Amino acid sequence: MNYKLVFIDDNMREGLEHPFVRAIGKKRKSAELSVFIDPSKGLDYVLNNLNSKMIVFLDYKFDGYSLQGINVLKEIRKRTSLLYIVMMSANSINQIAGLDILEMINENYIWFFDRNNGTIDDACNLIDKINRLWNVRFDCILENWIIKHPNDANKKVFSQPGQEESYTWERILVELREQTPIGKMFEKLINQFYIYNLTTKSEQNAEDNNSIQ
Amino acid sequence: MNEHGALKWRFDVSTFRLIGRDLITDRVTALFELVKNCYDANATDVTITFNNVSSKQSDSFISVADNGIGMSFVDIRDKWMVIGTSNKREHSYTPEPIKRRCVGEKGIGRFAVDKLGDIVNIRTKQINEDKWLEVVIDWNAYFDKSKEKGEIQLFTDIENEYSYTDADNISEHGTRLLITGVREAWAKGDIMRFISEISKIVSPFADFSYPFKIRVIAPEFNIDTLASRNIDDVNIATLSFTLDYNTFQGYQEVAKYNELSGNIEIDKIPLKSFGGIRMRVYYFDETARRKYRKDFPNNQIDGIKIYRDGVITTPFAENEHDDDKKRDILGIDKRIWMNIFDRVSSREIIGLVEITKEGNPLIIDATNRQDFVDNEEYKELKDFIIKQLDCIENYKKYRRKAKKKESQGTLEVAGQNILDFISSVESITRDNPNLKESFAPVIEQAKKTGKAVRTAIKEKKEAEEEFARKENIYMSIMSLQEYAIHITHAVRTTLNKIRDRVEYFDMFFPDQDEEELFKRYAKEMFREFKVLNRVIDYMLSYSQSNLHPEDIELNDTIREIYSEYAPIFTSNQVIVDLVLPGKITLKDTRKQFFRDIFQNLLDNSVKAVRNTDKKIVRCEVVLEKEKLIILVSDTGYGIPVENRQWVFGIYNTTTQEQGGAGIGLYIVKTRVESLKGHIEIIDSEFGDIGTTVKIELPFKK
Incomplete structure (x- = not known):
């Protein structure tokens, strides 16, 4: 195991069997995968594993949960600013509330992934890009x-x-x-x-x- | 420290564009942001000067000068020039002794100057400093840079000049922004609109120990005025009321509509959980709105604002010219589609709700400062505010009915008068036959007029019927519009689920080791198609005006719907209990209505039991004399007694945070009513937990 890939998305009820997660797992074999549909459980996991190399794929909108993606991001950032977060959204970045964009653009280690148009290969490319950045981080x-x-x-x-x-x-x-x-x-x-x-x-x-x- | 030098910004081109161009969309907003910064700097006096701004001239400038705490070199370098690390976010209150609640937004105010002009000269000094610090920023340089092709991503190559000049008086303090190269010409109306917006920062009823006075000067338009909200502008309101409270006597005033007198009266209730509030509401009917627009062309009737200790909290000191983009934090406007004719919209009222830090400690500012923390007390406050508007809605209904009656009556009286007139003239001509010829044209004319009046009455009735029909259609279209937003979300989510599986197939099929997985994905795709179809059918059913009547077997229909929900029940570990009597045939009814009713109730039940230990969904059908009773129950989190009726209103939901849109039960109610039935929430069949919905439908064996 080289690094952790954590998916926090209420639409991934199938867990590791979710096709998006599974496909990434098959294409990036050195990653250890975890899936959380409840944002608070995902957040707990992330905060308890901060001393690991980790990329978090975080959904922006959680139907039926008071904790939203932006809140999870803020909670993580309270503890560390080093973790890489990939914000996933079914909406384009233009449809995300202006203030949330402000919160996000001030972050250093954050990317967006458009779930409507982004492919599995796009997601893998993003992971590779982060891996390259890791190589130069202290x-x-x-x-x-x-x-x-x-x-x-x-x-x-x-x-x-x-x-x-x-x-x-x-x-x-x-x-x-x-x-x-x-x-x-x-x-x-x-x-x-x-x-x-x-x-x-x-x-x-x-x-x-x-x-x- | 150097006496002269250069300061650099610390952000990239895209960020600059995003903030500067997308967030600050107009000049009034830009200037508004700058004034908010003055407020946050503890200024008590701000002077905004517009010099020769009506046409672009070489001496045109806008200056914003305050007597606030001023900025140090470090402040400018580490706060003013770095975005998103605004000091205000860490400290929500300004320094002692004034301790104001910060109103500026995350340091975007500084980008506002870019919207206003090409060059800004900042002159600033803190108390006891012996020098004024001056920084010059030339925005043209950034844009020239950002237009360049190539790899330039950061602004760090561009330097902003700074220098120090000796101060005559070390006790002076403050900041002045002098913006030259003014981008766009300002008309008098623009400046007046700015004055109107800026005057809303402070409540017109507030009494401050540290005032915040904003003076606006524009010599070319003869403007030299203090921007403060004038409470005279609400004098032309059609109806108004003020609610107060008394902590010692423990009461809160509430508005109550008296149906007999048609007036609003004030009642007293015990203090609510959010503490006592003072609330003033001014309602403007169509005539008053016309007059308001004429008398105050630069002001807007713009809904309810909450002030804490005299300063606006929400909607949070924003200037949004486009009404449709305004945040509807209190949820006033989303209710309007429920009844477009009687609901009060924020464009018909001006309201001020005054709360205090001491008196309403449980109304807590949200960290993004755009709203309050969504706790029970805030929910109750929002609910309280909305309920006060109900009496204005009742007043509107009362006025509408009275007016209709009045105009109907006038026409009918006119018709009768003409008949009386004809009868009188005919009586005269009978007694005096020699007058018959002379009166003939008059009688002829009166008969024609009488006929015209009768036609008018008939046409009016027809027009009213047509109006009522259109009203129904209009309202259903509006609901559908809102509903479509939810439908598209549902469709998109389902499509994404299918797309993920298709993509997986495309990438990895065939693979013998994963044969079972591929089969499962295929089944799941099939299931998702069914879901998609249901969503689409549902949408279509809602827009259908003529649903085909048919005979249905109720038990079969219920079983059919429940079997469609079987996968959802299984995946959520829900136990289903169906208690159905013998065969029940319903004649000439609409099957789709029953589908809508059960689907919505089951959706709610599944959501309600999701986080409970005991997950039971029960349906019992009971036949009584000429009545069919359907009880749908669950062991979920239940609905408080006080909300049992309220939840049936469109957009009324207790589960907004969980994504509830408040549409489901509204549809259920309208469907039950279409079937000439009645629906209510009764005490739960499961005792202390859960919900029981009781539907009564007329039934003849």
């Missing part, structure tokens, strides 16, 4: 590193000044995915470190070049 790179170097997983690599608690790579991965203050701070620190490192390196190179001249 948490995903870290996950790959841990998979390839299992011995590093439990190495204590980070601690905060003045605090005894220290963090392993495995723990940092969880903190990153759940977007905890520690996770966010660590990501920022790492980025700053590399920028600093590259800058000083380039200055050093420049100095070296100058000294050579």
Whole structure:
């Protein structure tokens, strides 16, 4: 298993046997599939699995449920801004309420999938696109590193000044995915470190070049 | 910090277009958004100046200046120039001591300036700062950029100049937006319309410790006025009432229509769950509406607004010129199709509902600030507001009947007068035969007039009958129109289910390992076709005016319908209990009506039991003397006693959140009534749980 594909849609009562889900499962074999027709159950599952690589296919409109797609999106975003969400709608994007569009366009990791016109291949292409993006994301790179170097997983690599608690790579991965203050701070620190490192390196190179001249 | 520099926006072209061009559709909305920002900046005075805007001239500008808290460099960089991260979303109230409820929408106000002009100069300062910060934004640059072909996606290449100038007085604070290169010319009417819209932010009855005064100046039109809603404009209303409350004595006033006097009276009831409210309603009949349009051409009669502590909450400080696009949050207009002639629409009333933060704490602002949290108290408040409109509806009915009677009477009296006249003249000529010749033309004329009046009376009656017929057709078309929306949703969902399976076949068929699955998908597609057919039949049946009468066996019909529901019952684990007597033949009846009745009742029952442990749907048919009684019951969540009648009205639903459209029971009721029967909801056969619907139909053995 490489990543999770979660479908939250009240019209997918057949679960994993739903043809749309099943077809995607057959075409993208490395994905672990789950289907929820009740948006609150789907939301619970997503929130309990934030430390996994996951794409959520989320229906926009749930007939008969007070929780709607936009609410699920908001609840997920309260916990993490890293998760990829594919909003599915039987209506075109123009028919979605203006304010909901506003909520969505401000999101970084969100796509739309038109259930009337989009094909299974379109959905698979979207999954591939997200997979490519994963390859450059810090948490995903870290996950790959841990998979390839299992011995590093439990190495204590980070601690905060003045605090005894220290963090392993495995723990940092969880903190990153759940977007905890520690996770966010660590990501920022790492980025700053590399920028600093590259800058000083380039200055050093420049100095070296100058000294050579 | 640099004294001069450049600031960059942080969003992409498509976002810019979406917000700037799609959401802010007209200039009045644009300016309205900017004033809302002033309100949120704790300003107490705002001055909007239009300079030479009637034609595009080099010195034309629009300025919006306030004495609010102003913006810092960081505010501009991190809030003003970043969309969707509006500070207002995190803080729904403005800073102390004013603590206003924010009215601006998610930072789109700043895009409003784009709608108004090419270049905006922002001059802003916070208290105790010794310098004014000025930022210049030239929108042309963005558009030039966005027109360029290629890979340019972000605006980050474009810089906006900023600079600082010394302040004469450090205690000054506020923001001024100076918009030049004004895009479109403003006529006097446009400015007046803006004044009318902006005046609605604050209740005309509010008493503020921190006022919000908006002054509008347009020298070329001799406009220099404070934009505040004038309560004089409701003086020409046909009918009005004010409801108050008293917390200490624990009562809420309600409006009551007195059928005998034709007047609205005020009654008292115990305080409702949402707390006491003050409500003023002004109703305008056709004549008053004409006068209103003539007297206040820039104002609109625009329904009920809710103000909390004097400031508008919903409809949320929006300017929507197109009435059809206005949000019908209180659900006033969706009721209109139930009875287009008597229902009150938001275009006939001006209403103000005043609530307070302290007195109505359970009416909670929704996070999107477009409405309130949909809790029981808010539902009760909406219900309360709608019920107050019922008495205006009764008044309308009363007036319509009285008018009809009046005009009918006048014509009949005129006809009788002519007959009396002819009879008097004939009597005179009998007594004085010499006058007969002289009076002959008069009698002839009177007879002709009399005939014309009788024809007029006859035509009027025919016209009324025709009107009644058209009224019926019109109303059924309107219901159908709304109904079609639901039908298309149902059709589309079904089509998608079929499409998914067809696509699966296309991709993976044949595959021996999945033979069973393919068979199942084929069966499911077949079933979906049946559903689709049912939906279409149902739609057609509703539009048919002449349903063919036939003899039906009631038990067979009921069994037939229940068997069609078998897959739904099975998938929802519903137990069905059918108690039917011997053969019942109904003569010359309409089978489709029975189908409509049972299908809707069963749909409701299935929905009602979906989340309950005990899932039983029961139908019992009882034969009484000249009466056929059908009881349809379920063990679902039930209908509160107070709603037992209400649920039969079109669009009246207790399950709106679950997608209920409030159409099903309306159809059931109209169908039962077409069969000369009666329908009601009685105490549940299952005791404390569930619902029992009782239908009584006339029946002769």
